[in-house]
Amino acid sequence: MENIIIYVSLAALLVCGVLAVMLRSIIKDAICLAAASAALAIIMYTLGAPWAALFEVSVCAGLITVIFISGISLSHDTKAEVRREYDDKRRMGVLPVVLVVAGIVMIGAGAAIHFEMPVAQRLVQDFREVFWNSRQADIWGQIIVMLTGGTAISVLIKEEKKKS
Amino acid sequence: MNMLNLTVHAMLALPLVVLAANNLLAKQTARKIALYVCAAVAFFQIASSVTLFVMYTRYGITHYDFNIFDPGQVSADYFSVNRLDLFLMVCIGIVVFVSVMLALETIKDHKRSYVNLLMCLLLGMNGMVMATDLFSLYVFLEIVGITSFVMIAMFRSKVGLEGSFKYLVVSSLGIVLLLSGLALIFMQTGTLDFKAIGESLLDTQDSSRRALTYSAVVLMISGFAVKAGAVPFHSWLPDAHQSADTAVSVLLSGIVIKIAGIYGLIVVLDLFGSLEAVRIIYQVIGLVSTITGAVLAARQHHFKRIAAYSSVSQMGYIILALSSGTTLGVVGAAAHIFSHAIFKSTLFSNAAAIHEEVGVLDVTKLGGLEKKMPITAFSSVIAFLSTAGVPPFCGFWSKLLIVIALWKSGDTVWAGAALAASIFTAVYFLRLQRKVFFGKLADGMQDVREAKNSIGFIEAALTAVTVGAGLLFPFALQYLQTAGII
Amino acid sequence: MNMEFAFLLAGVLLILAGCFCLIRTYHLLKIIIGMELSMKAVTLLFVIAGRINGNMELSQAFIITIIVIEVVITLVASGVALDLYKKYGNLDVRNLRNLRG
Structure with a gap:
């Protein structure tokens, strides 16, 4: 199931x-x-x-x-609303073909080298302990990423100063 | 000794204090003092890193580990500072200082935004150098990336937004490649700690594991090469560096591509250097970047674009140094990071001076500026001589170290190729110098004055550093030998 | 051909699809959708990596961090795209031809 x-x-x-x-x-x-x-x-x-x-x-x-x-x-892009100008259906139409070909190549390569990754035993640990205790540098980095994101948005949205 | 170690903690936390102060103080006060406080922070970083380097050598300490939240103990995913990191932090401090000096003159309206972003960038770079876990390295790499995107787009001009968006898209591709490599390594070892990714990963005979490991290494090198601007991922570099304001271009070309890209490549070399494929890839990428950057630079018309392609070429040189695989190679690469930071900063200071006084940066429209801007012309000539590897400037010593490192590790052909490639650098720089500074005075340049206060000061200071570092280099080499590094 | 290989295959195909979208489209916001799709594929790779080596909690910590970073990158990219819309009036990538050489 x-x-x-x-x-x-x-x-x-x-x-x-x-x-x-x-x-x-x-x-x-x-x-x-x-x-x-x-x-x-x-x-x-x-x-x-x-x-x-x-x-x-x-x-x-x-x-x-x-x-x-x-x-x-x-x-809201009034002129090219239905994306006809962007012509996406034609330009992207080849994507399924590319994906199928890539898939066949990968399956062939995997069969050639007899790809086999054994699944290891699941370790029993508490997620909260792993996250807060053993990823401390990551947490500091995440705090700074969020501060950076806030700074970035405030810079990008700032109103242009009116030339007086 | 413990007091000094606290400064390392400060380097990861002090920029946040400045960031908070910049936003909480009243607008007028903040605008007046913000840039000076940034310069003070950069100076503090240079001074404390140099002091710590000397102290570590004197007492024989190789590294210092610490945790950001529990200063007493060291658990998983900690920060670690060794002497290479201290040296890179000195370079970071120098380039940030130069950028602040340039910003005093060139950035008029957006001072608070610039300071906010600069402090985040400084934090990102410091954290990246001190990380001991591949995933933390990635997180701080993203911080550096996000701040650089926004700094390029800060003035919201058409070219600025365009350069920023192109950089964003290409960088995103690189990040996806890097993360896929990390996932493939994580699949096999169960951890991404530097110490735990050991020889067991490389010695295995199981063909699926070998395939995964080799793919992971290639993906990681590609990801970092995108950030370093090495060929064939260099397409974002000229657009991003040309369209940014000069204070931001100095940061990008002077230190960001090195910390984000080259330091990542040093880490990959450190972890996987015993694989022969890694060294071959570095050699090929290095040589191709050096030649392509130099050839393309010779055809450009815009001052900053020539400087950007020159960065591509010099990054290739540093990657070629890393390909030797020995400690001397890494020392040569670090020395070239320092020399390149100095002369690229000088070049961009000249660009700022010319832009402030003359207003155009198109090489075909400039000419004969030596008569009107003697300090600028002099510093430019010294920078050029350093780039071309003329003794006794510091560029000569770093290039010599690189060639010796390649020779000693047995790649004599590549050493010769590196030597030949440095001739290319002389070509495009000579063209730039002749066109801009010497020759006949171009039209409309009659009442151009010398560069203003802080730009002139920083040009003179950088020239002094170039000459001084070149003269003191043999002593530095002797010091490193007694310290046991080479 | 077991489940892990199917996941690996799906991850690689999704990265290819995302990169294809990013390279071929002419619409600025669709480039961001391509970036998002590639990062989802990387998240899938981390999930299967966690299952293979048994350390699922560490993998979840990585995934949460990647999702936070993904949000910030989307915000910044949309901000730049909207500023470009204000300058040019439409969201066409073919406008970005000013830097040449």
Whole structure:
């Protein structure tokens, strides 16, 4: 049962990802990206990573989609609305072919070297202890990344000073 | 000794204090003193790093480990400072100081934004040099990257935004490659600590593990090469460096591409250097970058674009030094990082001076400026001689170290190629010098005056450092020998 | 061909798809979507790495950090793209031709 969920979600992730690239309308692209995030979160939860699944679904499928849609609405492009000028369907049409060819090449390479990665025994540890105690430099880095993000946004959004 | 070690903690926390103060103080006060406080922080970094280096050598300490939240103990994922890191922090301090000096003249309206971003950048670079875990290295690399994107786009001009966006896109590709490499290594070892990624990863006979390890190493080298601006990932470098304000270009070309890119390559060499493939890749990338950068620089018209392609070429030189795989190679690379920081800073100070006084940076429109701007012309000539490797300036010594390192490790062909490639650097710089400073005075340049206060001061100071470092280099080499490094 | 290889394959294919989108499109915001797709693929690679070596908690710590960084990069990229929209009036990449040489 678990394997079926994983394979179906993996297929959904791939399909949503390719659709996000190939669709013409940018809003549909953002929604496909959110669906891909949800599929990835299901995979993570089934494989035993509940914290990461929580972050993925709340931040990527939620916050980033909101950022995209607000960006799209702020830049309402009246002239080239239906993306005909961007000509995406023709330019991206070759993507499924490229992916299938790459997939066949990789499967061939994997079979040639008899690829086999044994799955190790799952260590039993508390996530909170691992995160707060043994990743301290990371946490400092994350704090500074968030401060940097705040600084960056305040610089990019600042109003131009009126020339007096 | 413990007091001095506290300064290392300060280097990871002091920029945050300045950042907070800059935003919490009243606007007028902050605008007046912000840049001077930044210069003080940079000076503090230089002074404390030099002191710590001397102290470590005197007492025989090789490294100092610390944790940022529990200063007493050292658990997993700590920060560590060894002497190479201290040397790189000196270089960081010098370039940040030069950038602040240039910003005193060239940045009029956006002082507080510049100081905010500069402090974040300083924190990112310090953290990157001191990290002991591949993933922490990546996190601080991202900090450096994000601040550089925004610094280029700070003035919101058309070219600035364009350069920033191009840099963003190419850098993102590089980050994805780097992270894939990290994931493949994590798959096999279960940890990303420097000490734990040991020989067990490289000695295995299992073909799937070998395939994964080799792919991981190639991906990581590609990721760091994107950040260093090495060929074939150099397409973002000229656009980003040309479109940024000169104070920001100094930072990018002088230290960011080195810490973000070259230091990452040093780490990869440290961890995986016993693989023959790593050295071959470095040799090829190094030589191709050196020649391509020099050839492309000879065809450019914009002052800063020539300087940017010159950076590509010199990064190739440093990667070639790293490919020798010995300690002497790393010392040569570090020395060249220092020399290149000095002469690139001089070059960009000249660009700032010319831009402030004349207003154009197109080489075809300039000419004969030596009569009007003698200090600028003199510093430019000294920088050129240092780049070309003329004794007794510091560029000569660092290039000599690199050639000796390549010779001693048995790659005599590559040593010869490195020597020949340095002739190329002389070509494009000679063209730049002749066109801009010597020759007939161009039209409309009659009432150009000498560079203003802080720019002139920093040009003179950098020239003094070039000459001084060149004259003192043999003593420095002797000191390093007694310290047991070479 | 077991599950781990399928995941590895899916991860590589998604990175290829993201990079393809980034390189071929003419729309500024779609470039950002391509960047996001590639980073999701990297997250998938970290998940399968965590499963293979048994240390799933460390892998989750990495994934959470990557997601935080991904948000900040998306914010900065959208900010720059919107500033470009204010300058040029549309979101076309073909406008960015000023720097040449």
